[in-house]
Structures are given as C-alpha cells and as structure tokens.
Amino acid sequence: MSFLQTELLSHAQKVCRLYRAGLRALRSEHTQRHLMRYDATLLRNRFDVNAVIDDPIVATQVLEEGMEELRRKDHPLPFKFPNSPGGCAYGREPFLPDAIFDMWHPLEKAQYPEYFARREQRKQEYVDRWEKKYGGSEAKPSAA
Incomplete structure (x- = not known):
C-alpha cells in the first residue's frame, strides 16, 4: 500500500x-x-x-x-515513463530469475568459464554467509 x-x-x-x-x-x-x-x-x-x-x-x-x-491543474492524461507502472512498456520484459543460469547445459557454460567459475564461488560465499548467520543445514535424524 x-x-x-x-x-x-x-x-x-x-x-x-x-x-x-x-x-x-x-x-x-x-x-x-x-x-x-x-x-x-x-x-x-x-x-x-x-x-x-x-x-x-x-x-x-x-x-x-x-x-x-x-x-x-492536474492533467487528465499525465506523463508516465514507459517502464514505470502505468507506462506503455511496463511489464513488457519478463523478470528472469538468476537461477536460470543453473539450467544451462554444460557445453553452454563452457563458453564462459570465468563467469561461471566466479558464479560458483559467489554462490558458495552466499551459502557460507547464510550458515554463519542462521546455522548449518544439519540432516535431522529420521523417526523410523
């Protein structure tokens, strides 16, 4: 709101x-x-x-x-920027989540080795930060 x-x-x-x-x-x-x-x-x-x-x-x-x-003196049809809500191009390009890169085929990833190496490094840093802040993801014993 x-x-x-x-x-x-x-x-x-x-x-x-x-x-x-x-x-x-x-x-x-x-x-x-x-x-x-x-x-x-x-x-x-x-x-x-x-x-x-x-x-x-x-x-x-x-x-x-x-x-x-x-x-x-408000205008009946106010100016809107094209990509802002109410603009003529709002929502025209869909939001693609970052996880889409994880679905690439290994041959596609091989074309950009530096990028994907750094991406894997950053993902690991993110997981480490998460575990440091909220705790690890220990496997819970099953009640069988």
Whole structure:
C-alpha cells in the first residue's frame, strides 16, 4: 500500500516534492520542450519568491495553496515513463530469475568459464554467509 504515508516529512521535503510534481505536470501539459522550459522557469521563480518566508504558519499555508493549485491543474492524461507502472512498456520484459543460469547445459557454460567459475564461488560465499548467520543445514535424524 504505497499510498499510505509511513514517514514524517519536513517542510523543505514537502516543498521539493511539490516542485517536482509541478515539473511533472508541466511535462504532461506541454508537447514542445521550449514551452515547457519557459513555464518551468516561471515555476522556479514562484518557488524562489516564496523561499524567503520565515513564518512557519504562512509557509505552510502557501504550501497548501500550491498543492491545491496542482490538484486543480492536474492533467487528465499525465506523463508516465514507459517502464514505470502505468507506462506503455511496463511489464513488457519478463523478470528472469538468476537461477536460470543453473539450467544451462554444460557445453553452454563452457563458453564462459570465468563467469561461471566466479558464479560458483559467489554462490558458495552466499551459502557460507547464510550458515554463519542462521546455522548449518544439519540432516535431522529420521523417526523410523
């Protein structure tokens, strides 16, 4: 449940996230880069003007107004990176587990001897670390 807030954010972090969300909204809105950059410069100027506010109550109020403005101007079809969830290429390439290399034929493994030698060494190091941390895999006596 990634929508649940699990950490406390400082005012500066909230401002940075609002600025970044504003830039993302501008990217969704504009198809021409030079227009997007112009509006991004204007957005940065608005943040710089409000950066000198010392009163925390006023600063919080300005931040909430900015968040409300972002919600009002939200684009109906926001930009998504292709490989991120909701993007056009999300999940296109399946995740292949590392254990797939263990299924290679020995003749295939012979083509890459250094890689598979190091792989076996790293696998053994992993097993040793596991046994050191959690204990060995002693065979239990059978109850026959």
